[in-house]
Amino acid sequence: MSNFNIQSILRENIKNLTPYSSARHEFKGKASVFLDANENAYGSPLDKNFNRYPDPLQISVKEAISKIKGVPVANTFLGNGSDEAIDILIRAFCNPQHDNILILPPTYGMYEVAAAINDVEVKHVNLNSEYQLDLEAIAETIDEHTRIIFVCSPNNPTGNSIYREDIETLLANFNGLVVVDEAYINYSRQKSFIQELTEYGNLVVLQTLSKAWGLAGLRVGIAFASEEIIEVFNKIKPPYNINQSSQELALEGLQQVDMVNKWILETTLERDRLIEKLAELTFVEKIYPSDANFIxxxxxxxxxxxxxxxxxxxxxxxxxxxxxxxxxxxxxxxxPAENDLLLESLNNYK
Structure with missing residues (x-):
């Protein structure tokens, strides 16, 4: 277990924050008449009623995820997409115009955007020519104000997984948060970092229901971390950050593990087929190895x-x-049909 202390990097205003307490936070028991949350008592002008506020902590959805992932509910945060989790991390741990985050281009663009919105400096250390971490350059670039390193693995846009031992080196030696963004982990041959949560207090793992689970339109992102970090997330998030429809539909989707696994298998087989066919085209110079649902x-x-x-x-x-x-x-x-159209079109390219 690393001896990382989250309090050492948490912003003072967040430590002292009294979170908003909603009606649904204050009353937890059973009741038949709810006159506490200023909702419309008559229902909704829809076939289904959405007049009541949703569960602010989305416990049913977290329990379904826990069954699949093996991570306790207490170590799980649900956000309005992973983007909400990225934003909260920067707001909680980085003082504007004082602290910085480190990103490893080419990488997912939202880390930099979220930092810019929060007026937090971004340090860049490019991946090497194999699209792997340049550990030496990272060590030289971080300073006493670096609070978070974002590692996307499998990486977007390159598709490859980052070497596990290199991420472990960061976790063991960096006295800030290491955020491993695993949006594409379902397509990867690599194991998820969620097994390492008990070992590293400074680890945050991001996953999502948008990719393999096919629920991008619901906007449900997941962060797994220590209970202490999850408490920080819950303190900062808007009270009802995941709407009722998204919670219900996510719960339904999470029952379909077999269908999702079938799609993952078909996607990886199609990925191999596309790589093989694209390699035959004269204008294709290189296809990078992929552990994601893209190349x-x-x-x-x-x-x-x-x-x-x-x-x-x-x-x-x-x-x-x-x-x-x-x-x-x-x-x-x-x-397969869409990939056939792509290949046909590329074969006709002059």
């Missing part, structure tokens, strides 16, 4: 290929202006 493809003329596909109503992501991704397109793995 990064280096081409001779990314913008021209992007436009050609768009003309055929096929949209991929142009990443050619991102550092270390020059000439690259990021292609999500579609259904």
């Amino acid at each position: 990064l493809v280096k081409t001779k003329d990314a913008i021209s290929i992007y436009n050609h596909l768009a003309d055929h109503e096929i949209i991929v992501r142009d990443r050619s202006k991102v550092s270390l991704c020059e000439g690259c397109l990021r292609i999500t793995i579609g259904t």
Whole structure:
């Protein structure tokens, strides 16, 4: 167990914060007449009633996730997408214009945006040519004001997993939070870092229902961390941050583990097929190894290929202006039929 002390980096105003106490926080028992929350007692102008506030701590959803992931409810936070968890982490642990976070480009863009919104400095250490951590450069760049290192693994937009032992090196040696963003972990050959939560007090693992679970439209992100860190999340979050519909539908979706596993298998098989077929195209220079539901493809003329596909109503992501991704397109793995259309269109590209 690391001897990390969360109080040493928590902002003073957050330590002293008295969180908002909603009607649903204050009364926990059974009742038949609710006259405490100024709700509309008559119901909703819909087929179903949504006139009551939802469970502020989403206990039923967390219990369903706990059964699947094996992480206790007390170590689980649900956010309005993982973006809410990223924002809360920066607000809780970084003093504006004083502290900084470290990101490892090319990486997910929201870490930098959330820091900018909170007026927190961002330090950058690029991944190396293999898209792995440059541990030496990271050690040289962090200073006494670095509070959080964000590691995306499998990484977006490159698709590869970051070496486990390198992340463990950060966890063991950095006296701040190491946030491992595992949005794509279901497609990966790597184990999740959730097993390490008891070992490292400074570890936060982000996951989501948006990718493999196919629930992007519900906006349900997950953070796993020590109980102490989860308490901080719950102190800062808006009282009812996950709406009733999202909670009910997420709960329904979480019962369909077999269907999700079938889709994951099919996606990884399609990923292998796409890699094989794309490698045959003369304008494809390199396909990077992927542990995600997308592949990064280096081409001779990314913008021209992007436009050609768009003309055929096929949209991929142009990443050619991102550092270390020059000439690259990021292609999500579609259904077999969608992938066939993609390949047909690329075969016709002149």
